[in-house]
Amino acid sequence: MFFFLFGLVLLLYVNYIVFILVILLLVAFLVLYERKILGFIQERKGPNVVGIFGLVQTVYDGLKLLSKKDKGPMGFFFIVMPIYGMVLSLFQWVFLPVPFFIMQLEYSIVFTFILSGLLVYVVLGCGWQSVNSYGVIGSMRSVAQMISYEVVFFFFVMMFMFSFKNFNWSDFLHFEGFSGSNLKIFFVFIWLVMTMAELNRSPFDLVEGESELVSGFNTEYMGYNFTLLFLSEYGNIWMMGMLFGLIFGGGLVDMASLTLLYVSVTVIIRGFLPRLKFSDLINLTWKICLPAVFFFLLYFMVL
Template identity: 40%
Template sequence: MMYIMLFMMVMLSIAFITLLERKLLGYMQLRKGPNKIMFMGLIQPLSDGVKLFLKENNLGFNMSGGLFMCFPLLLFFLMGSMWFVFSYVYMHYWVYEMLVVVMLSGLSVYGVLGMGWSSNANYALMGSYRSVVQTVSYEVCLVFVLMSVMFMSGGYSLGNFEGTIKNSIWLMVFCWGLMVLWVLVMMAELNRAPFDFVEGESELVSGFNVEYGGLNFALIFLAEYGNMIFFSYLSVLMFFQVEMMMLVVFLMSIIWVRGTFPRYRYDSLMSLTWKRVLPLILLMFYVIFMVMLMM
């Protein structure tokens, strides 16, 4: 019952995060954003959701029908499974939550690759290839950052984060570089701007989801924003006090980055991860490991 309530709260949060994003981007671009439906467009996400779920799903002649429909459901299932590690006083059933998070985030690659392949479209396949290369590249950095924080917390459980890293001043003062690298890697892992090459409109139209619409597109959309909220919660848990206001500020900063920074070039993205980010993270990981051994 608690998991059902959690799932409903996540779906409700996704709806209003999309409204917040459209409003913030609108004001950053000197326009209003959604403001027609009800008071200041308050139920605009409900209207958009109903429209997407009632829209007809078209299947082309070249598409692999069954797989084409299943892969968006797989992404949505992985997003929902990731929220099962949510650490709450009545819902703390997992022991190695961080290992589960790493495993589920890695499995999402297969869903994106499958969507591009089952679409049998050149732009969709190219977008899925980009996603696989980008996600695998930054997955290595993501794992080393999580391992560094796990060393400092003393375990693989989110409960350790809440206990030993509750005093976040130590992390903020001595490991601010680790936090900056984590935010950078997280943005690339979530395919958020300025690393949203999977949906590069100028060269790929809309990436791997160019052939999707209606219910399937809604599932992809929910999976993307559900992962964004989860990783924001994880970031706040690792580096800040676990407070709702801090989570909202972190989400707003992700939206601010989308409206501020231009998209990277793809070769610059690959150079950034293998030549700059990964060596820095390995150096920090080694220093933290040696310090923890001497303590």
């Protein structure tokens, strides 16, 4: 009887399980792809020994991380926060057409913002429970950085809310408002700045600045805890790529191609651009991006 009920529950949630496995495979592919591209940019080969053309390198690296013994403070929040971050990272996908909706909600855009805001507490909790000065400083800088981008991100998406008069991501599948518009390049630039700051990617990887923070908020993390933080971070890269394709594409085919383009651009930028100063990021977000997005928000409201 137990196995019958377990099988029934498994069948009901098979879409969720397959979906999670696909995301994990995409993360593994992204790690390998990033190391190959960075190797080409820096005139080295990258992973090429483990498996054919180094295809199994990511799997071996994951096993190596999981086999490491965790010697951190091991407090309650120290253990729970990486799991909490991974769950939030996966749960954000259920409201997006990837390529079908796993869960349709009338206010899916609002729920996406709520989940994105909750991710701040993951970084803050990890740094606070690490009982490490580098971790605390890294988490504080992370909160300032994420708040700066989220304000701009909220106003940016609000422009489309006023156009659609709806709060569902499904409306973007038929959106062609940027077709032939000269503003498209400017909006793409704003999107790259916002999402790079959220994802802690170069040149905005200030949360994990190794030169001054020794990896920042996750200094004390290793083993499976660090693996969960790593998976959630790279999973969010794919999610931001999906949103980029959804907003600027206007269809499933365009969405898939633009998602791959966004992921490739994030990797290439890491290979070319140096890290900015923390003050430069704050000035860029609050003094340039926010006034520009707020101006266009008012423009769309008038229209």
